[in-house]
Each structure stands twice: as structure tokens, then as C-alpha cells.
Amino acid sequence: MVPIKEKLLSLYFKKLAKADQVVRLSVGYKKAQLLGLLYTYEDAQKDEAVLRFIDQVKATGKKLHILCYITTKDAVYSGSFPSFTQHDINIFGKFVNGPVADFLRTPFDYLYHVDLVSNPMLDYALAKCRAKCRVGKFDATRASLFEIMVKLESKSDSYALDGLAGKMLYYTQLLEV
Numbered sequence: 001m002v003p004i005k006e007k008l009l010s011l012y013f014k015k016l017a018k019a020d021q022v023v024r025l026s027v028g029y030k031k032a033q034l035l036g037l038l039y040t041y042e043d044a045q046k047d048e049a050v051l052r053f054i055d056q057v058k059a060t061g062k063k064l065h066i067l068c069y070i071t072t073k074d075a076v077y078s079g080s081f082p083s084f085t086q087h088d089i090n091i092f093g094k095f096v097n098g099p100v101a102d103f104l105r106t107p108f109d110y111l112y113h114v115d116l117v118s119n120p121m122l123d124y125a126l127a128k129c130r131a132k133c134r135v136g137k138f139d140a141t142r143a144s145l146f147e148i149m150v151k152l153e154s155k156s157d158s159y160a161l162d163g164l165a166g167k168m169l170y171y172t173q174l175l176e177v
Helices: 003-018 044-059 098-105 120-128 140-145 158-174
Strands: 034-041 063-070 110-113 134-137 148-150
Touching (some): 034 044, 034 120, 044 063, 063 120, 098 120, 110 120, 110 158, 134 140, 134 158, 148 158
Parallel strands (some): 034 063, 034 110, 110 134, 134 148
């Protein structure tokens, strides 16, 4: 990512975190109807782990919207989900990609961020989204981004991603409000 754009996104993120206008209320998983999934494309192995998570969520009968972030120009993403890159956000922090803007405006009951490593672009997207409850990996420096955080040993393989996704789904299914 362009260093100046990354710094600007960091400033926009801090501003959004302070002035968060979205009402973040968790609903019980049984009452939840619309779920979102945000993740970074890295390789086919990670995509397989994400597809397993998608199958688990869909088995519960919930409607799921997926958005994929592609970090590098040379990544070959062949998935069928809407995706975006760093070029889909302008220098002022506005998303110029229609599907991304629509995704972030959607009031998901739960938005799962299934990544083991943070990313400034996705942090900004998470801060900007209208989801009622954001679920992600535990990171004390990103506590303002999530209403539910899952702690996981820091491994970087697909088994760790399966474990993270499985725990996210397990803990949100326990919620009854």
C-alpha cells in the first residue's frame, strides 16, 4: 500500500473510532438473519479454510454476504465473491467500488473478520461498517474494532484459521439476547 495512503487511513480510522455513530447491539444468534464475512485473500489454502467456514455458517440457515480484500497486484483471485483492492479507496478514505460501499452500509447482525493478521485497509473498513456486532481475532491494539474478540494461539496456517473461524461461530451461537 502506498505509505501516504496508509498514514491517511490511519488518521481517518482514529477519527472514526472516536466518533462512532453506529449503534452496536448484539442480537442472539438464533434471531440473527444477516451475517457478513470480511477476509484477506492470501492463497488457495486460506480460501479453502474460508469456504469451510462459509459452509458451517450456511448450515445454520443464515444469509451470508462475503467480501474479499486482495492485497497484491499479482494475486490471482478466482473466487466468486465480491472483492476489492487498495485502489478501490481514494486518498480521502472513500470507497469507490460500489459493492464494497454497499457491503459496508449493510447492517449485519454479525460481521466476521476472518484473518490472523491485521491490515490497515480492513481496519478502516471495519471501523466504517454498519454491522451491529463485529467479531474478530483478539488483539488489544484493535479492541475498538470488535464487540467480540476470540483469542487464538498465533499460528499462521490454515488449521489456525479453521480454529479461529470455528471459535467465532461457536461463541456467537452461544449468545442469546
